[in-house]
Amino acid sequence: MTAAVLTSARPLRLSDGVVADPPVVLAPMAGITNVAFRRLCREHGTGLFISEMITSRALVERNPKTMRLISFAEDERPRSLQLYGVDPATVAAAVRMIAEEERADHVDLNFGCPVPKVTRKGGGAALPWHTDLFAEIVSGAVEAADGAFPVSVKMRIGVDAQHQTYREASLRAEEAGVSYVALHGRTAADFYSGTADWAAIADLVDLLDIPVLGNGDIWEADDALRMVAETGCAGVVVGRGCLGRPWLFADLGAAFESRSERARPDLGEVAATMRRHAELLANWLGEDRGLPEFRKHVAWYLKGFAVGSDVRARLGHVSTLGQLDDLLAHLDPAQPFPEDVIGRPRGRTTSPRRVALPAGWLESRISRSVPDGAELDDSGG
Numbered sequence: 001m002t003a004a005v006l007t008s009a010r011p012l013r014l015s016d017g018v019v020a021d022p023p024v025v026l027a028p029m030a031g032i033t034n035v036a037f038r039r040l041c042r043e044h045g046t047g048l049f050i051s052e053m054i055t056s057r058a059l060v061e062r063n064p065k066t067m068r069l070i071s072f073a074e075d076e077r078p079r080s081l082q083l084y085g086v087d088p089a090t091v092a093a094a095v096r097m098i099a100e101e102e103r104a105d106h107v108d109l110n111f112g113c114p115v116p117k118v119t120r121k122g123g124g125a126a127l128p129w130h131t132d133l134f135a136e137i138v139s140g141a142v143e144a145a146d147g148a149f150p151v152s153v154k155m156r157i158g159v160d161a162q163h164q165t166y167r168e169a170s171l172r173a174e175e176a177g178v179s180y181v182a183l184h185g186r187t188a189a190d191f192y193s194g195t196a197d198w199a200a201i202a203d204l205v206d207l208l209d210i211p212v213l214g215n216g217d218i219w220e221a222d223d224a225l226r227m228v229a230e231t232g233c234a235g236v237v238v239g240r241g242c243l244g245r246p247w248l249f250a251d252l253g254a255a256f257e258s259r260s261e262r263a264r265p266d267l268g269e270v271a272a273t274m275r276r277h278a279e280l281l282a283n284w285l286g287e288d289r290g291l292p293e294f295r296k297h298v299a300w301y302l303k304g305f306a307v308g309s310d311v312r313a314r315l316g317h318v319s320t321l322g323q324l325d326d327l328l329a330h331l332d333p334a335q336p337f338p339e340d341v342i343g344r345p346r347g348r349t350t351s352p353r354r355v356a357l358p359a360g361w362l363e364s365r366i367s368r369s370v371p372d373g374a375e376l377d378d379s380g381g
Contacts, residue, residue, distance in 0.1 A: 012048070012211060012235045014150040014179040018078040018106045020048035022256035023235025024224070024249065025182065025213060026242065028052055028082035028108065028154070031296070035071055036280035040273070041242065045249025048080055053110055056085030056094035057375035066379040070103060071284075078105035082154070084113065086123045086374045088136040095144035095151070104149060106179075109141060111155040111169070112215075114188040120356035121374040125156040125188035128165035129361065131172060133368045139176040150179035154215070154237070157200050159355055160189035163362060166200060167207060174210050181208060182237045185216040191350045192240070202231040213237050219343050221251035221262060240347030244300025246273065267305055268333025274301050278324050291319050300346060304338030307331060 011021035024047035026033060031052060038049040051070065058066040072079045081104040085091035091109075098104050111134065113124030128134045142151050153173045158164035170181045183204050185196035196216025205212045211234035214227045224236040242248045247263040254261050265273070277297060281290035298315045311330050318324045358371045 010234075012180070012213075014106060014152070018048070018080075018150055020046075020235060022047060022253055023213075024048070024252045024256070025235060025237045026050055026249075027215060027237045027239035028110065029239055032243070034069065034281075034284070035073055035076070036277065036284045036290075037246075038076065039073055039280055040277050041246045041249050042076070043276075044246045045251075045253045047249060047252070048078065048106070049076075050080040050082050050106075050108055052379070053082050053084050053113065054094075054379045055376040056083055056087070056091045058377050058379045059083070059094045060090060060097060061377070063378065069379050072104075080104065080106040080108065082108045082110055083141075084110040084118075084123060084376070084379075085137065086121065086127060086133075086370045088133070088140045090375055091137050092140040092144040095141045099145055099148035102148075106149050107141065107145065107151050108182075109138060109151065109153045109178075111153055112182075112184050114156065114186075114191050114355070116356035118376070119188055120358065121376070122358050122361060122370045123374060123376070126159055126355065126357055126361060128155055128169035129159055129163060129365060130367050131165075131168055131365050133370070134165075134169050135172040135176060136368065138173050138178060142177040152178050152180045152182065154182040154184070156184045156190075157187045157197060159357070159362070160187050166204060170204055170208055170212075174208050178210065180211040180213055180234070182213040182215055184237070185214070188355045189352050191353055192348045193350050193352050198227060198231050201227070201233055205232045205234075211235070215239065217241075217345075219345065221248065221255035223343070224252055225255050240345065243347045244297055244303060245346070246277075264337040266333060266337060267307075267331050267335035270301055270305070270337075271328045271331050271333065274298070275321075275324065275328060278318075278321060282321060287320050291321070291324065294318070294324075303346065304341035305331075305335060 011019055012023035013019045026049040028050045033052045111128050118124040119126040145151050157166050183201050185198050185200050201214040213235045214233040215237035218224050218236050218238045219241045251262050278294040281293050295316050315327050
């Protein structure tokens with residue numbers, strides 16, 4: 001099986017300057033995949049590391065927070081940016097701005113977000129139900145890029161099991177000229193529940209002539225190999241699996257090179273990674289904002305380790321690098337990596353839920369209308 005995987009999992013080449021080798025993509029995650037986290041992941045492995053979600057309206061209006069979120073490290077190449085929008089003209093204007101100001105080397109369009117504040121405006125995973133609107137956004141973005149960089153799309157299977165969109169939307173995206181389609185094997189209604197449907201990924205591989213990337217339930221490097229073997233996808237998109245585990249990208253590199261070693265850091269090594277992450281955030285935002293931003297990652301890093309509740313609680317309120325150093329010194333550096341968390345879900349897990357949609361959204365597939373205020377004016381988490 002491994003040999004077959006490696007034969008099909010060649011480097012993902014989107015353009016001369018945009019190559020993912022191994023064919024691994026860091027999923028855009030709001031409030032997570034900022035410049036600090038991307039650098040941390042790049043220090044452990046290689047691939048295509050995408051920014052958190054940038055809204056097209058906020059970019060065109062040069063919202064200060066958004067302009068900060070689109071920053072890249074000087075040595076960060078390729079620079080990959082995810083863009084969200086529901087209005088074709090605004091999305092095209094944002095892409096044109098990115099191209100003219102040379103702000104990125106790759107743009108990924110978000111049609112997979114399932115959160116209510118997005119879908120109730122007709123965006124994210126809700127939007128491909130309006131097929132013509134979807135096609136107009138994608139084709140307009142590709143035309144606005146004008147060959148300056150590749151454009152890709154990320155989507156889910158559909159709104160729910162009764163309103164699937166991935167086949168028709170992917171064909172329209174391919175016709176528009178996108179470089180790849182990434183499919184998360186869940187519907188918006190699934191949110192982050194259950195098991196991802198890899199069969200839909202395999203179906204899309206058979207349907208399209210362009211590369212298809214698979215997303216969903218890549219908790220370990222061997223899951224990526226299995227997804228490629230079972231679906232024939234050209235690469236994988238990794239989201240929640242790397243939360244508190246940036247070394248997963250080292251494992252993925254080893255796996256795709258048919259090497260058996262896997263990172264199993266002891267608590268001392270994890271603590272060093274936590275310190276590096278906090279330092280990178282502090283360098284980007286300053287300690288007063290960077291350390292509070294770091295707090296959300298503490299539970300992910302320490303999952304499965306025997307750490308006292310008092311230390312955990314204090315780490316969850318850390319405000320300075322000095323405080324963090326003092327608290328990390330209380331951890332047992334020799335404590336081995338907890339084997340019982342290997343292959344287990346990380347980050348958000350939910351139950352299926354009814355999708356929040358604009359009134360009458362499912363009544364027509366050809367409508368190009370969206371609610372007032374659908375273009376969000378802020379980016380990130």
